[in-house]
Amino acid sequence: MASKVVKKGVKLIGAWDSPFGKRVEWALKLKGIDYDYVEEDLPKKSPLLLQLNPVYKKVPVLVHHQKPIAESLIILQYIDDTWKHNPNFLPLDPHGRATARFWAQFSDDKVLRTTMTAMCSEGEKKEEAVKSVRTAMEYIEGELNKEGKKFFGGEDSIGYLDIAIGWISHWLPVWEEVGSMTILDPIKFPAITAWTANFTSHPVIKHSLPPHDKMLVSFHRLRKVLAPMFT
Template structure:
């Protein structure tokens, strides 16, 4: 009887270890933030490990020896890098709870398309507005507004990119709405205009009002100071 009880406890401990989830991130990292949103949406319990970016831990370097970047998800002892890849893994692994990607193959492909569009077009031009000066900044500002306006077309007839609830594109792009307002304050340029982009402006507010999203947003003042420092470093290195 005692042996049977011991085996039961041992099996339970093994099961807990196998299902253990760790996320290596950084409090001010948009990529880590969207992985947390995915985990929260799925109701997955996880241990969060906050990195000291200037002094990367041996654990991070061991888990992501290729890129040496975060975030890294460690599930059942197996590490996985790249935030969008991680989000898809989370969706497939914990498939019974709140689907992130659409079930329809076409809609699923389009969700990936818009997430990649934002990653390839909206993010670089917004970073350009943040890190450039003069004519280069003006060019990036024009392109950033055009790209955001294009992204807005995916919201036609929808509250969220995922429909009535948040989905893959919302999680992939959601941080941008929070960061853009900080960029605007630092550089004094309005990128996301309510008059010209009413759908996207409304989506930003609706997304940031979602409880699980709001719960994990970095403190705005702290993030503002962090990004002011980043901008100074970027400008100094380019002059």
């Protein structure tokens, strides 16, 4: 099989069910940036992926003028810094920028990764992980309430943090179903529940969400692979 070639311009190496890759897709589409997309088969990592991201060997990778950038949160900032036309994802003031980056990293460390643990584990380990995720979600709920806006980015504008935690709106329900667990209680988390509806109703987001049923199959398969690591 001939290897894929990265041409000059903008190219995204991703995987259809990756919440990390989807962040970058959303950012590019919201900015109106034309790009070529290369779907990566993660169980069989391509020579292209290994060449572009030899350290972590994972998606997403953004290639701009033949220069690769890895790690989704870093890529989001690169996109915002490189294409400065509206919408701006990060706040203009340094404190606002730092705060958005803090909560994005927090959501990855304390919500996303711990939810994956809960999905793949059983018994006491699952209970502890679910409890930990709910506690972390309380902080995000409080931050969203403090903002008092439709999105973290503003009343009508999706911003950096919205994109970073956007996986909660579509991936979390799938992971809850696969892991037979409940994390996002709409009564306990009304602000996040409302934000989820607003986020997934945005035309750019709505038309780029992977099919729910296909995701269930994919993550049931992933759970079987990862479950032995969490026993």
